[in-house]
Amino acid sequence: MMPFATWLLMGYYRSIPEDLEHAAMVDGATRLQAFIKVTLPLTAPALLAVTLFSFTSAWKEFLFAFVFITSERLMTLPVGMAQTIYGDIYPWGLLMAASLLISLPVVVLYIYGQRFMIAGLTAGGVKG
DSSP, X not given: OHHHHHHHHXXXXXXXXXXXXXXXXXXXXXXXXXXXXXXXXXXXXHHHHHHHHHHHHHHHOOHHHHHHOOOGGGOOHHHHHHTTOBTTBOOHXXXXXXXXXXXXXXXXXXXXHHXXXXXXXXXXXXXX
């Protein structure tokens, strides 16, 4: 996940013109101030997209948690769901209800982040 997030952000940062940072530094900003006040706000949609994607990947991750976590106290939600399956007996009602409840935080996060994503994507669309 980390390589994909790095690759995605690297491509987005390359699309931002360096002239914006140079203009801020000509106006008296340091390199750090130019990054924080100019570049970082322009990358908000990409940062949000990477955050949502990383959160979703970590939330649904099953294999590593199933293999490496042995304590029931530290078990993740997908692994806990898998523990309800005994042999070839699948409690479908319980599994579907648990799946719905497990997916709710991701849905809420996407709904909350959607308006910031759209606002950030359209912020630079007006030329004035």
